[in-house]
Amino acid sequence: MNESLQSEEALDRAVGERDLRAASELLAGFSVRQVVDVMERAPRHRVAVIFRLLPKDFALEVFERLDPSVQGELFLGLQDSDVADLFGELDPDDRVSLMDELPALVARRLMQRLTPHERNLTAVILGHRLGSVGRRMSPEYVSTHPHLSVADTIDVVRRHVRTAETIYTLPVTDTGKRLVGVVSLRELMEAAPEARISDVMQRVDFARADDDAEDVSRLCVDLGLLALPIVDRETRLLGILTIDDAHRILLEAEDEDTARAGGTEPLRRPYLTTSVVRIARSRVVWLLVLAMSAILTVQVLEIFEATLEQKVVLALFIPLLTGTGGNTGAQAATTITRALAMGDVRTGDVGKVMLREVRVGVMLGLLLGSLGFVLTSLVYDTPTGVVIGTTLLCVCTMAATVGGAMPMVAKKLGVDPAVFSTPFITTFCDATGLLVYFTIAKVVLGI
Amino acid sequence: MNESLQSEEALDRAVGERDLRAASELLAGFSVRQVVDVMERAPRHRVAVIFRLLPKDFALEVFERLDPSVQGELFLGLQDSDVADLFGELDPDDRVSLMDELPALVARRLMQRLTPHERNLTAVILGHRLGSVGRRMSPEYVSTHPHLSVADTIDVVRRHVRTAETIYTLPVTDTGKRLVGVVSLRELMEAAPEARISDVMQRVDFARADDDAEDVSRLCVDLGLLALPIVDRETRLLGILTIDDAHRILLEAEDEDTARAGGTEPLRRPYLTTSVVRIARSRVVWLLVLAMSAILTVQVLEIFEATLEQKVVLALFIPLLTGTGGNTGAQAATTITRALAMGDVRTGDVGKVMLREVRVGVMLGLLLGSLGFVLTSLVYDTPTGVVIGTTLLCVCTMAATVGGAMPMVAKKLGVDPAVFSTPFITTFCDATGLLVYFTIAKVVLGI
Numbered sequence: 001m002n003e004s005l006q007s008e009e010a011l012d013r014a015v016g017e018r019d020l021r022a023a024s025e026l027l028a029g030f031s032v033r034q035v036v037d038v039m040e041r042a043p044r045h046r047v048a049v050i051f052r053l054l055p056k057d058f059a060l061e062v063f064e065r066l067d068p069s070v071q072g073e074l075f076l077g078l079q080d081s082d083v084a085d086l087f088g089e090l091d092p093d094d095r096v097s098l099m100d101e102l103p104a105l106v107a108r109r110l111m112q113r114l115t116p117h118e119r120n121l122t123a124v125i126l127g128h129r130l131g132s133v134g135r136r137m138s139p140e141y142v143s144t145h146p147h148l149s150v151a152d153t154i155d156v157v158r159r160h161v162r163t164a165e166t167i168y169t170l171p172v173t174d175t176g177k178r179l180v181g182v183v184s185l186r187e188l189m190e191a192a193p194e195a196r197i198s199d200v201m202q203r204v205d206f207a208r209a210d211d212d213a214e215d216v217s218r219l220c221v222d223l224g225l226l227a228l229p230i231v232d233r234e235t236r237l238l239g240i241l242t243i244d245d246a247h248r249i250l251l252e253a254e255d256e257d258t259a260r261a262g263g264t265e266p267l268r269r270p271y272l273t274t275s276v277v278r279i280a281r282s283r284v285v286w287l288l289v290l291a292m293s294a295i296l297t298v299q300v301l302e303i304f305e306a307t308l309e310q311k312v313v314l315a316l317f318i319p320l321l322t323g324t325g326g327n328t329g330a331q332a333a334t335t336i337t338r339a340l341a342m343g344d345v346r347t348g349d350v351g352k353v354m355l356r357e358v359r360v361g362v363m364l365g366l367l368l369g370s371l372g373f374v375l376t377s378l379v380y381d382t383p384t385g386v387v388i389g390t391t392l393l394c395v396c397t398m399a400a401t402v403g404g405a406m407p408m409v410a411k412k413l414g415v416d417p418a419v420f421s422t423p424f425i426t427t428f429c430d431a432t433g434l435l436v437y438f439t440i441a442k443v444v445l446g447i
Numbered sequence: 448m449n450e451s452l453q454s455e456e457a458l459d460r461a462v463g464e465r466d467l468r469a470a471s472e473l474l475a476g477f478s479v480r481q482v483v484d485v486m487e488r489a490p491r492h493r494v495a496v497i498f499r500l501l502p503k504d505f506a507l508e509v510f511e512r513l514d515p516s517v518q519g520e521l522f523l524g525l526q527d528s529d530v531a532d533l534f535g536e537l538d539p540d541d542r543v544s545l546m547d548e549l550p551a552l553v554a555r556r557l558m559q560r561l562t563p564h565e566r567n568l569t570a571v572i573l574g575h576r577l578g579s580v581g582r583r584m585s586p587e588y589v590s591t592h593p594h595l596s597v598a599d600t601i602d603v604v605r606r607h608v609r610t611a612e613t614i615y616t617l618p619v620t621d622t623g624k625r626l627v628g629v630v631s632l633r634e635l636m637e638a639a640p641e642a643r644i645s646d647v648m649q650r651v652d653f654a655r656a657d658d659d660a661e662d663v664s665r666l667c668v669d670l671g672l673l674a675l676p677i678v679d680r681e682t683r684l685l686g687i688l689t690i691d692d693a694h695r696i697l698l699e700a701e702d703e704d705t706a707r708a709g710g711t712e713p714l715r716r717p718y719l720t721t722s723v724v725r726i727a728r729s730r731v732v733w734l735l736v737l738a739m740s741a742i743l744t745v746q747v748l749e750i751f752e753a754t755l756e757q758k759v760v761l762a763l764f765i766p767l768l769t770g771t772g773g774n775t776g777a778q779a780a781t782t783i784t785r786a787l788a789m790g791d792v793r794t795g796d797v798g799k800v801m802l803r804e805v806r807v808g809v810m811l812g813l814l815l816g817s818l819g820f821v822l823t824s825l826v827y828d829t830p831t832g833v834v835i836g837t838t839l840l841c842v843c844t845m846a847a848t849v850g851g852a853m854p855m856v857a858k859k860l861g862v863d864p865a866v867f868s869t870p871f872i873t874t875f876c877d878a879t880g881l882l883v884y885f886t887i888a889k890v891v892l893g894i
């Protein structure tokens with residue numbers, strides 16, 4: 001590990017000093033993965049320099065593994081003929097991902113230079129809407145037919161072994177190209193060579209091309225399938241989704257969920273090669289929305305300004321109380337958002353979930369409330385202790401319930417649950433927590 | 448979808464009314480996945496009832512897919528002989544995951560009832576520490592040798608096709624059982640039958656059994672491998688990690704990261720079957736730690752109690768300012784924690800990251816600060832506007848920098864970055880934000 005870090009630093013220096021000979025000698029010792037790592041961490045103008053130093057076959061392998069955003073930028077720094085070659089060598093599904101990163105004009109020109117066969121394969125994918133699995137499937141599958149024998153099918157596999165995306169899962173189609181089953185290479189190896197495919201094939205799990213890419217990917221991974229057939233509305237076979245594409249799609253979805261839960265938009269590209277302005281842009285909308293909602297807290301406090309003037313000590317506990325409410329709410333929201341994403345909980349379970357969260361909230365509130373009561377009574381006085389203790393109990397109960405319900409309501413409304421989770425709930429808990437706090441204070445302290 | 452929900456509800460009713468005949472008729476129409484779903488959402492006492500209604504082969508398939516925690520509970524509700532049968536049928540790696548959920552005595556008794564072969568396979572895995580990939584690998588691989596021909600190897604594959612975990616990736620070992628390469632079934636299909644394995648095998652990526660399971664899984668998925676060989680310190684082959692086990696390991700890791708980022712411990716089991724006390728327990732430690740740290744905010748405010756008494760209006764902005772600081776910090780922490788997990792950023796990049804985050808923070812701070820200045824000046828007065836504007840600028844800059852640095856420092860110290868992220872940074876930003884706020888207020892307002 002340390003050794004590879006050293007050679008990466010040496011490469012950085014060599015490229016920086018424009019010592020291209022030293023750089024290409026260093027690169028010869030790198031694995032594909034290392035080169036990808038280096039390129040995804042390098043400043044933009046160096047990416048093309050490094051890439052041009054790679055031997056041709058190796059360069060293609062590296063290119064295929066790069067993030068589409070980096071691929072797109074790299075294209076702008078390469079010669080036209082190199083670009084066309086690379087573009088032609090890509091798998092159709094990867095080509096479409098890259099096209100989404102390119103200016104429309106460039107993408108169209110590149111499409112025209114493809115062979116008719118490659119252009120057709122690409123067009124099949126491009127015909128589906130962004131976000132659908134049709135847009136991410138591979139049309140390069142090997143399929144077989146029910147009436148063929150196992151031995152014949154193995155021959156078919158041998159013939160397509162070089163171009164197919166996978167040969168381990170073979171969709172079985174009837175004469176109308178309709179999907180009727182699936183057979184794995186493993187089953188073919190297990191079966192007698194003269195057996196018919198119709199006798200060894202399995203009932204098939206499949207997805208429609210216009211299904212959501214994330215849902216289909218989760219199905220594929222959950223079922224432990226190496227590839228899932230994708231069909232049209234008449235169950236005619238269009239392509240396959242392989243497990244590694246499914247994983248890539250889930251990773252993107254996870255990126256989005258993680259980012260949203262932290263109140264930002266996903267960068268959709270490696271951090272170190274993203275410009276500062278772009279990073280700021282990914283955060284600013286959320287920050288503004290949250291700050292605007294936080295004005296609510298100012299307004300709530302204004303209502304109680306007279307109370308505050310009479311007893312300034314109440315102000316000291318504001319961040320503690322709102323913070324605890326926010327944390328309790330965030331905990332519940334995180335747990336439920338995750339459970340929803342994993343399918344452990346469904347929107348129909350909202351009643352069950354709220355019932356559980358109320359009970360969890362009361363438990364946590366009783367514990368924190370008694371602690372708060374004892375500590376505050378000791379340091380200040382008993383009435384203040386009663387106010388803090390009661391507020392903590394109420395705030396925890398309320399925050400857990402709302403935090404648990406909010407992601408489910410969001411999902412029911414068709415909104416990404418992560419959008420409504422942590423930061424939103426924190427702000428909501430701040431405002432309502434203050435309302436509860438000062439109401440209790442006024443009652444208990446009689447002001 | 449709706450139809451399957453209806454039959455799930457009908458099953459619920461049938462089991463509730465102890466109408467076992469109706470229940471087993473309904474179950475006959477369910478897929479493995481549906482039964483798993485139902486069982487992972489059912490109250491504990493019903494899980495065994497449903498399971499006993501399943502036909503034998505189907506029951507095993509369902510059992511293999513259940514969460515280990517649910518498997519463990521189910522064991523307590525089944526007869527001894529059924530338990531021993533199920534236990535014997537599991538793959539060695541799944542067996543070990545289940546053993547971790549069982550009382551030690553029960554686990555030991557079950558181990559004794561295994562066949563010597565199965566017991567040995569299980570012991571190989573049990574010998575590795577929790578969290579290592581050795582603990583999660585499968586010892587049921589098919590391997591070949593460099594001097595064998597392609598045709599011979601395909602014969603070997605055929606002979607082991609029933610028991611092997613995968614036949615698509617074959618490790619190649621020398622006479623000392625040392626790993627020398629890997630060959631895929633695809634390459635075997637492509638090669639001439641009389642070719643030697645030594646001519647078609649590839650250089651191999653592998654991992655050591657004591658390597659971290661999560662790191663190895665990410666490597667396996669990143670490289671798009673269907674299986675990764677696992678070796679001991681002398682590079683002798685011990686087992687393989689398959690892509691679907693790698694997925695499962697990454698999913699668990701993601702569960703943990705998501706939970707920690709929301710300030711809770713992961714439940715490690717389906718939400719609806721987890722007791723309320725257990726849910727509360729997963730949150731209470733974090734909540735207490737955060738509440739204790741929040742006492743710091745009370746202490747900071749105590750320092751400025753005199754200032755507050757002179758100008759109560761300052762209290763109105765406390766939640767807004769601490770909230771905005773917390774949000775900015777959480778955004779930076781979320782982005783960097785994710786970038787670290789994905790390998791986009793390394794601990795050595797801390798300088799680069801902080802430089803970027805300072806600039807992002809200043810940009811966001813300038814925007815929010817000017818907005819805050821204008822709005823507050825209009826509603827209150829210019830000096831208050833200056834205080835709020837300047838505070839927002841300082842708080843945003845500080846929060847982004849600290850939020851970006853914190854996960855990297857945590858990782859360098861060997862602590863899970865998610866632990867130090869969102870909730871911790873929020874609390875930290877609360878306290879320092881208040882310090883900045885009142886210091887600026889004292890200077891600007893001259894109190």
